[in-house]
Amino acid sequence: MNLADRLQAAAERLGGRAVLTLDEAELTYGALEELSARLAGLLRCRGIGAGDRVAIMLPNVPEFGVVYYGVLRVGAVVVPLDPLLKRREIAAYLGDCGARLLIAWHAFAETAEAGSSGTKADCFFVVPEEFRRVLRGVPAEREIVSMAPGDTAVIHYTSGTTGRPKGIELTHANLGGNAATVARMHALGVDDVVLGALPLYHTFGQTCSLNATVQAGARLTLLRRFEAGRALEVIRRDGVTVFQGVPTMFIALLDHPGASDMSMLRVCASGGAALPLDVLRAYETRFGCEIVEGYGLSETSPVSATNRGGRHRRPGSIGWPIRGVEMRVVDEEGRETPTGEIGEIVVRGPNVMKGYWNDPEATAEAVRDGWFHTGDLGRVDEDGYFFLVDRRRDVIIRGGYTVYPREVEEVLYEHPAVRQAAVIGVPHPELGEEIEAVVALRAPVSAGDLRDFVRERVAAYKYPRHVSFVDELPMSATGKILKRALTRPAPSPR
Incomplete structure (x- = not known):
C-alpha cells in the first residue's frame, strides 16, 4: 500500500472536481494527481527514491498537496516542517533525519537556505507559477512505488515543549487507516x-x-x-x-x-x-x-x-x-x-x-x-x-496537595471577562509550588476579583494566589498554550 494510492483512486472517479482551493486558486483531483506524478518525476531525476527523506517547508497552499503526494509516490519519506522555523531549528531537523532535499516556499528561501547549509540537503523553492512551469517540463512518474504497511511514510518532529524534539515515524498503514476512520466517522462525502x-x-x-x-x-x-x-x-x-x-x-x-x-x-x-x-x-x-x-x-x-x-x-x-x-x-x-x-x-x-x-x-x-x-x-x-x-508534567504539588491545572482553568473560563487562561506552578520556598493563573481578558477585571471568583468554586488549596495578565498567551503553531514559556525560574537565594 501507499498513501498516494488514495489520491490516484479518487482522481480516477472525480478527476474534474476540485480537491484543494485557496481563494481563487484551485486544483482538481485530476490536476493534483498529474502534478504530483510530475513532482515524483522531478525527484527521480534528482536520484531520490524509496526510504530517502524529503523535508517540506510549505504553508497551507495547494502546492503542499502536490509535494506531499509526489514524495510519497516514489516511496520517499515526508518530513513536514513549520515554515516559521529559524535557521538553527531547520539545521537540527535536517541533520537528524538526514534529509536529501528541502522543498520550501519561496518566501522562506533565505532562512531555508541558511538552515540547510552544512547539511546533506539540497534546496528547491516553490514559486507558484514557476513551479507549475517547471513541472510541465518533467516526465510524469506514473507508477506509484508499492510500500509495505509498516514502511515509514512521514516523520513528524515533536514540538520540543518537553525537551529535545524527537522524530515520530508514522507508517502508510498508520496514516491511511486513521484518515479512513476520520472520513467514516464524520460521514465525509463528495459534497462536503x-x-x-x-x-x-x-x-x-x-x-x-x-x-x-x-x-x-x-x-x-x-x-x-x-x-x-x-x-x-x-x-x-x-x-x-x-x-x-x-x-x-x-x-x-x-x-x-x-x-x-x-x-x-x-x-x-x-x-x-x-x-x-x-x-x-x-x-x-x-x-x-x-x-x-x-x-x-x-x-x-x-x-x-x-x-x-x-x-x-x-x-x-x-x-x-x-x-x-x-x-x-x-x-x-x-x-x-x-x-x-x-x-x-x-x-x-x-x-x-x-x-x-x-x-x-x-x-x-x-x-x-x-x-x-x-x-x-x-x-x-x-x-x-x-x-x-x-x-502529567503540568500537575502542581502545593504543600503536598495535588492540583490539576485544567480543573482551575475550567473555572476561570466560566468568568465572562476571561478569554484565555493557563494555570501553572511557580516555585515557593515552603510549599514547593504555588499556583499562578496567567490570563488574557476580553473585558476588564481585577486580579482580586478573579482570585475570589475561583476561591468560591474550588477547595482552598486549589485557587491561584497569583494572577497575572497578558495580552495573548504564548501559542504553538497548532494552537496549544505553551506553558513552558510561562513558567518562572526558581527565585535566587537571598
Missing part, C-alpha cells in the same frame, strides 16, 4: 467542503483535513493562517460543511463581533488540546452547531478517541476509542485503575507510531508491551467515556 484551517505540516491537519478529504473525495478549502474574521468569510463563501479546529480557534470565533448563526456546519470537531466546557456551551448556544471533541497525539496518527454526535456525545469528555484502538487508564505500575480514578492514558492499536527516529531508548520508554504511554492523565466513567484531566 472541509475548512483547511489546521496547519498541514502538523499531523492533525494532515490526517483529518488533507488525507481524510482525499479519502472521501471531498474538497479542502485552505486558510494560510487562522484569523476568525477571515475564517467566517471563507466558511460562508465556500459553503463549508466541516470545521476541524483547536480550542483557540473556537474561542476566537466566540470573540468575533461578526460571528452569527453557523448551523450550516454539519460537523465541528475539536482536538489538539482540551476544550473548556464553558467554551463548548457558549459556542453551541450562540452558533447552533454541535462540537464533537476528540483526543490524540502525533504518536497516534493522531486520532485515538472521539465523541460521536447526537445522543452518543458526552460534553466534557473525549469520548471513547475509535474502531480498532484500545485505551486504558493505568497507575504507576501499569495496572488498570478502577472506574473514576485518575491515571495515565495508554493507547494500543494500528494508529500507534512505528517509533522515534533513530531513538530506540525513547521508543522503548514510550511504547511498552504494545501500549503507548501518552503522559496524559485521565479517567474513565462507568459508561466507558474517557475524560482528559491534565498533562
